Amino acid sequence: MSPAQQQAASLAWQHAHPLLMVLISTAITLIVVTLIVLIRWLVSQSAxxxxxxGASGFLKDEFVRWGAILVPYLALSIGFKVFVYDLHPEYNKPEVWMGFAVVAxxxxxxxxxxxxxxxxxxxxxxxxxxxxxxxxAMRAAR
Structure with a gap:
């Protein structure tokens, strides 16, 4: 299969399953954000x-801080993906995605x-x- 045929097959699959595309990208985003927060929390154990x-407050603050930034972004992203994949597949072009990236x-x-x-x-x-x-201070005291 040539690269052009692969791209056409990929676009056809995306057009046939628009909500699945939104669900997959949303799940990946949520997993990545959760991993980022947990890693930041664990790396900051000394703090x-x-x-x-305490530790639970630190974790809560990390989730709220990242959640307040990324949940509205996720909603914007879901809306845009529904628009592109479901309502207007003709806009599924790199230049449209670049415009979305700038806005995001x-x-x-x-x-x-x-x-x-x-x-x-x-x-x-x-x-x-x-x-x-x-x-x-502990290092200096040694």
Missing amino acids: WRYHPD IAFRLFLRRLPFVKAMGRHIDAAKAQAKAEAK
Whole structure:
């Protein structure tokens, strides 16, 4: 099968199963975000005790911070994918996806600046800074 035939077969499958395409990409996004949050939480284990609510508060802040940024982005993404895969398959072109990428990045940057997201980030950053300062003091004491 030539590359052109493979691309045509792929597009035909996407057009035949638009909601499955949305479901697959949504599931992948949720899995990736969950893994990012869990890895960030586990890597920051030394900072847990400096967080006002401990390890569970640190995890909650990570999920809220990333969730507040990525859940609205995910909703925007789902809406766009339904539009492209189900309603207007003729727009399934690289230039349309690039336009979506620019809008999505701008949307994410805007959401990152929300006051409650910034507050969660300050809690996390303060706990990490305290853990780092303690580790530095312990090294200096040796």
